[in-house]
Amino acid sequence: MxxxxxxxxxxxxxxxxxxxxxxxxxxxxxxxxxxxxxxxxxxxxxxxxxxxxxxxxxxxxxxxxxxxxxxxxxxxxxxxxxxxxxxxxxxxxxxxxxxxxxxxxxxxxxxxxxxxxxxxxxxxxxxxxxxxxxxxxxxxxxxxxxxxxxxxxxxxxxxxxxFRRVDYRSIVKVLQRICKLEGIRAEKDALVLIAKNSAGDLRAAINDLQAAAEGKKKLTVEDVATTIRTQQTDIFKVIQKVFKSFDPEVYSMAMLLDETPDNIIWWVSENLPLEYEGDDLLKASLV
Known part of the structure; x- marks a missing residue:
């Protein structure tokens, strides 16, 4: 569940x-x-x-x-x-x-x-x-x-x-409560890392906690860092396909990511200048 x-x-x-x-x-x-x-x-x-x-x-x-x-x-x-x-x-x-x-x-x-x-x-x-x-x-x-x-x-x-984005300190308190109920000993710095990485999205933070803590009774900063790196690798793979191919499966791949549509759009817009320049950048920005 x-x-x-x-x-x-x-x-x-x-x-x-x-x-x-x-x-x-x-x-x-x-x-x-x-x-x-x-x-x-x-x-x-x-x-x-x-x-x-x-x-x-x-x-x-x-x-x-x-x-x-x-x-x-x-x-x-x-x-x-x-x-x-x-x-x-x-x-x-x-x-x-x-x-x-x-x-x-x-x-x-x-x-x-x-x-x-x-x-x-x-x-x-x-x-x-x-x-x-x-x-x-x-x-x-x-x-x-x-x-x-x-x-x-x-x-x-x-x-x-x-509603405003949730302050990371409030997110940490929620994550601590969940860890206690799940019997997980979590380093506070690990929960702070999850909270700050979520950019005020409490739902995303809880999902990240579950992914990082799966099968564990102790959660470290390194566990969290590894989970975050894996997620970033996944989204980079999808973004590369968005930029460099006309693969009709790109949409389906994006839907399988553990990311909100807003986050996916943000990743794309942030990486456009790294993939295109000049007239190509202008055309891509208008799509």
Whole structure:
């Protein structure tokens, strides 16, 4: 089992987030009936957005309906569940709508809303806006990595909470707790190395810890350094194919990397000047 799921925070107090942000989110939840404005959690990958949404629902006794906005195949389901939520109080575990007398409230969590199509169709941002403008009775939490990939209109119809990259010292504390629970004696410098290498992505840090600690009861700086070198070698191999070939398998290889899309894009952009120059660099930058 992946440790990011095994140790996903179950309680709000376990989510790595500032007290001010948490107070704002709790206020939004408690006053839902008075405003019925979706909560929009925005920020880089691995900063706790989904964990916060799930822990919030758990703390309030709300059930959850999790949907991914980037998958067009899920839009018929999204349209039904979110759309019908305008006129219904709650949902059964089977996704059927109930009156407020028949069941508890459930929050609709819509992930990757920044990947919505910018057009007025069944799977577009316009369709979501139509639903939001009707002030749905069901609480809604939207999650996005890139806030400004969303239209101003959509942003203005939501309560926006911006998540920042997690401080490495906070990441180290989470890693120490996981090591204790897993019975692993880890050098603090090894955990600091993982935390700093993650660039504020807590999910990536936990994945790196699991990879470095696999089959071990003691974790050293050298263990971590070896894992990081292996990961960098893997991504360099993919980037070389991106730059130097038209191999149709490159996309599939990139998806198998233990890297977020943002990190892969960063690696490519950082290495472009090392692979191209002059007009070739300009052309590559425009792709």
């Amino acid at each position: 992946l440790w990011v799921e095994k140790y996903r925070p179950k309680k709000l107090e376990d989510v790595v987030i500032s007290k001010k942000l948490l107070d704002d989110i709790l206020k939004w939840a408690r006053e839902w009936d008075s405003h019925r404005k979706p909560l929009l959690l925005a920020g880089p990958p691995g900063t706790g957005k989904t964990s916060l949404a799930l822990a919030l629902a758990s703390s309030l006794g709300w059930g959850t309906v999790e949907l991914n906005a980037s998958d067009q195949r899920s839009w018929p389901v999204i349209s039904r569940i979110v759309g019908e939520g305008v006129f219904n109080e709650t949902l059964s575990d089977e996704g059927e709508f109930l009156s407020s007398l028949e069941g508890k409230r459930k929050v609709i969590i819509l992930d990757e809303v920044d990947n919505l199509h910018k057009k007025e169709d069944a799977g577009g941002e316009g369709a979501l806006l139509k639903i939001i403008r009707k002030k749905p009775l069901q609480p809604m939490i939207l999650i996005a990595n890139d806030l400004f990939a969303l239209s101003r209109d959509l942003r203005n119809h939501c309560k926006v909470v911006n």
